[in-house]
Amino acid sequence: MNIKEICKDAERIGIGGHIRPDGDCVGSCLGLSLYLKKLFPAKEVKVFLEKPSDIFSCIKGFRDIVILGKEVPKEAEFDVFFAVDCGKERLGSAERLFDKAKTTVNIDHHVSNADGTGMYNYIYPEASSASELVYELVEEDMLDADIAAALYTGIVHDTGVFRYSCTSPKTMQAAAKLISYGFDFSKLIEETFYEKTYVQNQVMGRALLESMLIMDGKCIVSYINRKTMEFYQVTGADLEGIVSQLKLTKGAECAVFMYEIRTMQYKVSLRSGEKVNVAKIAELFGGGGHVRAAGCTMNGTFYDVINNLSVHIEEQLEEAGA
Numbered sequence: 001m002n003i004k005e006i007c008k009d010a011e012r013i014g015i016g017g018h019i020r021p022d023g024d025c026v027g028s029c030l031g032l033s034l035y036l037k038k039l040f041p042a043k044e045v046k047v048f049l050e051k052p053s054d055i056f057s058c059i060k061g062f063r064d065i066v067i068l069g070k071e072v073p074k075e076a077e078f079d080v081f082f083a084v085d086c087g088k089e090r091l092g093s094a095e096r097l098f099d100k101a102k103t104t105v106n107i108d109h110h111v112s113n114a115d116g117t118g119m120y121n122y123i124y125p126e127a128s129s130a131s132e133l134v135y136e137l138v139e140e141d142m143l144d145a146d147i148a149a150a151l152y153t154g155i156v157h158d159t160g161v162f163r164y165s166c167t168s169p170k171t172m173q174a175a176a177k178l179i180s181y182g183f184d185f186s187k188l189i190e191e192t193f194y195e196k197t198y199v200q201n202q203v204m205g206r207a208l209l210e211s212m213l214i215m216d217g218k219c220i221v222s223y224i225n226r227k228t229m230e231f232y233q234v235t236g237a238d239l240e241g242i243v244s245q246l247k248l249t250k251g252a253e254c255a256v257f258m259y260e261i262r263t264m265q266y267k268v269s270l271r272s273g274e275k276v277n278v279a280k281i282a283e284l285f286g287g288g289g290h291v292r293a294a295g296c297t298m299n300g301t302f303y304d305v306i307n308n309l310s311v312h313i314e315e316q317l318e319e320a321g322a
Ligand code: 5GP
Pocket: 018, 090, 110, 112, 243, 268, 269, 270, 286, 287, 288, 289, 290, 293, 294, 295, 296, 297
């Protein structure tokens, strides 16, 4: 796929990423927009996202992001609209902008979006991140420290700092090239990935303290309800990293973390080791993601949700002979 060719006659270009944007979503969308602005200084390029965490404010272009609310933004038709790190149905209120655009492009690495939802699709589930895919599409002589830092952020976040099995030699080659542009990558990793506020750590502590081992310790589950979130004054974005911490528990093949988004409705995060395909389970409940990291939204109490999920986790563990 040739982005330059697709965009050459466009006057207005839009870019959107998934609801509840994470590091890869923000990094890939901003990396792509910085590239397009550099390639075509005369064109209008706009990024639409739900409010991302301020930890990503170090990425160039962060302040120019159009923050999505429930209403579709009042925007004239775009000539080209990109859905990055998701299919069009997870663009939130930007989905209408995608639908109205003359040309649509989908760049994604989610196995649950294997067919793509654009007129042009660049979908590789084996890629570590959408940022790695944007890196592949960017012309090398256009790269600079700002674009590199954006894409590097995305790769770092979706690979858990190059730890997860989605990390490939290609990922490391991309990262090697990106750091050669000379941005402070240690600071970037520290400040966007590891650093937590005091209250974020406290909530993580609560979730760990109240976690439960089920299935003979092969699965670990925990949750945070609305009352606790209100008490600590935290939002979903503050809970990032809890599920990965749970997954570090020795013997746990699978980790489930959920937080209440409204009464009796939970945003569920699933992580797995080698035996459970969590994308398959999330898809059963209307969600999706990757084989080792996926999510969905489910109704009921914490126990209802765990009961519904555990049948499928157990089934897969048994099939794998665990
Ligand atoms: P997380 O648990 O960090 O929210 O998400 C893990 C992975 O699954 C991410 O790649 C995320 O984009 C994807 N994911 C999370 N929730 C959903 C969902 O409801 N639907 C789909 N299709 N993907 C999801």
